[in-house]
Amino acid sequence: MCMKLSGADVIIECLKEQGVDTVFGYPGGQAIIIYDALYRARNEIQHILTSHEQGASHAADGYARATGKVGVCIATSGPGATNLVTGIATAYMDSVPMVAITGQVPTSLLGKDSFQEVDITGITMPVTKHNFIVKDVTQLAPTIRKAFAIAKEGRPGPVLVDVCKDVTATQVEYTPQKPAKEDYQSIKLTDISTEDLDRAMQAINEAKRPFLLSGAGVGIAGAEREILELSETASIPVCTSLMGMGTFPGTHQLYTGMVGMHGTKASNYAVHNCDLLIVAGSRFSDRIVSNINTFAPEAKIMHIDIDPAEVSKNVRADYPLVGDIKKILKALLKGIVYKSDTDWTKRVLEWKEKYPLKYDKSDTAIKPQYLIERICELTKGDAIITTEVGQHQMWAAQYFKYNRFRQFISSGGLGTMGYGLGACIGAQLARPDKKVINIAGDGSFRMNCSELATAVEYKLPIIIALFNNKSLGMVRQWQELFFGGRFSQTSIDRGTDFAALAEAFGAKGINVNYPTQVDEAINTALAETCRPVLLNFEIDKDDKVFPIVPPGAGLNEVVDC
CATH class of the missing domain: 3.40.50.970 (Thiamin diphosphate (ThDP)-binding fold, Pyr/PP domains)
Structure with a gap:
């Protein structure tokens, strides 16, 4: 009409x-x-x-x-x-x-x-x-x-x-018009020959030490089930990129954690020692690859991605498969031979057991890693987590167990400080059935903290878990580790009372100074139904994110202290 x-x-x-x-x-x-x-x-x-x-x-x-x-x-x-x-x-x-x-x-x-x-x-x-x-x-x-x-x-x-x-x-x-019903993620496999698929199947079946990296593209394509089936059928351990959190269950036995600069030793060692690296929906960013000259030195690379511009851009692909990830994986699975636990799988899982994520649990101060663990436990792992950018972002990636895609929302490629609060508001409006928690650092939070007024206006029960170390923590960490402890412009101890600031906006503010107060504060915030709650957790400015791959080092040179 x-x-x-x-x-x-x-x-x-x-x-x-x-x-x-x-x-x-x-x-x-x-x-x-x-x-x-x-x-x-x-x-x-x-x-x-x-x-x-x-x-x-x-x-x-x-x-x-x-x-x-x-x-x-x-x-x-x-x-x-x-x-x-x-x-x-x-x-x-x-x-x-x-x-x-x-x-x-x-x-x-x-x-x-x-x-x-x-x-x-x-x-x-x-x-x-x-x-x-x-x-x-x-x-x-x-x-x-x-x-x-x-x-x-x-x-x-x-x-x-x-x-x-x-x-x-x-x-x-x-004139009104209904949108086309086509699936915009769907790309036919016409550009992938039968020979290319057969070569890829053969490579997976013949690999002695295969490893799988699952990126955000897997989740965007809705291919989580196919990645899980590939891993379990061929007994392939799996890591994820930062953006790929939740594309493979974080509690699965074959999951080794995040890979790259702040990835686990098990994931980084597996990349370094595998003979076939299957990468789905990830673009080989520098935070994953680190030193390109020593990246996966013994491996053939299979790159599955919807964007042809990403294939062989940063790392040359021996088996390039361009198209809809879900359809490609479905096609590959038809020819994959079942394997039980292999010696390689056992070796990777031994690394996982030998080199777990760790922190000093004897400290009487509030440890940021402990905070993430308690948030995960008290929400039963079901919350949507948004983050700002910095140390807190990496702790949120490392210590929360993500079992579904779209559960971890963070600025990965651009690393945008001030992102998390706005994203938290958007996610809460999109998913009113879920508790949405923004993991924030005090440096990032102050950039766009005025959006608290938005959350208050629309009665959004979001939680801001503020990791307050009175510094720009990640930059400070680099200054200490790699710049001789010259702390240039990374102290931001400006006397801001963030709990009072939250109250001034009409939100609820709670100061948390001791580990014994953590659970009560989180539970109080979780019980709120119609206004945001800011939890101001006082943490030590010298707490660091480990493991870390030093700049210029290979993934096998990851250090954890």
Whole structure:
């Protein structure tokens, strides 16, 4: 049925077409007509007013990661749009589907240095899958629809749509359209020959020391069951990347933990000693590979990924398999020979037992590793965990047992401090049935702590577990280990009372100074149902993240103290 609508109403109708029920944003002059349309649609689309546009982009990101749906954020032109850039780049690096809609000055004022004019499509070109500027209202609906398709298809990512103000005001004929029902993750295996699949099957069956690295792409493709079946059928131990947490059960016997700079000794030793490394849905980042010259020196590499640009980009693949990970694994499983526990499997599991994650449990101070263990235990491992970036992020990855994908939400590729609180808000709105906990450091938290006001406004029972060591902990750790203990600008002991700050925002704040107070504080926070709780855990600034692979070292040179 065709109808005449303003451009702004077309945007709203297109969002409804795509099944969008929640958007995050902040209004402004060039987006004001869009916001007027949102007001009329307030019973159909929930708008979450954040404290800052960056918070909106992180919340949309967290919403997307928690659900697999496309997250949506909206901002005005100029600084409103540029404030989204860090969040867009974060989503781009971690393959998160997002559509960012920005207002722009009228077409007649483009290129004239108009008030709050900025070339946001030019600025975001390197950190989006695609972006658009809409100057013709007849192109608005097709562009919005295309933006959602691009954000979802293949390797997901963010798309920006910049809409000139006069376009949002202009009337146009609009015809509703149902989105295509195709699975955007689905890519046919036409580019993978039978010979390539047969070679890959043979390599797995003949390998004496196979090892499997499961990345986020496995979860995005919904291939967790296939990875588990491959591991159990061929008796292959499994590690995950930071972003791949939960793609393989964290409590499974064959799971050896995270790999890379802060990975377990068992995972890193297994990579170093395997003869076949099967990597699914991971891009071989420097935090995994470390020294490229000594990475998996005895192994052939099998790389399974949906993005052809990633295959052989950082590490040459002997068995490149490009396409839908789930379909590729299903095809491979048809030819995999069953094996019981092998000598190699036993060797890897011996490393796992001999070199567990460890910390000083005799200390009378609160240990950060202990905090993560207690959070995991008291939530029965069922919470969604978001993080800021730093030491606390690594402890959260190491000591919480993730048994499902979309349970660990963190900025991996960009390493965005200030990410976690916005992402926590988005994840809680997406999954009101789950307890969502943001593991934060005091340095990261203070960057976007104003989003506490957002959580209070919308009565979100999120928990902020603040690991307060009064320093920029990860940088300080590097300064001590690798820069002669020269602590340059990493002390942030500014006397901030974070519990009082939370109370000032209308949240609940609790100071926790001793290990005996930990369980009671966490349980109090878990019992809250309609407001955020900040738990200020005082930890020692000299606590460090171990294991660690020193810069320039190989994975076999990992140290744990």
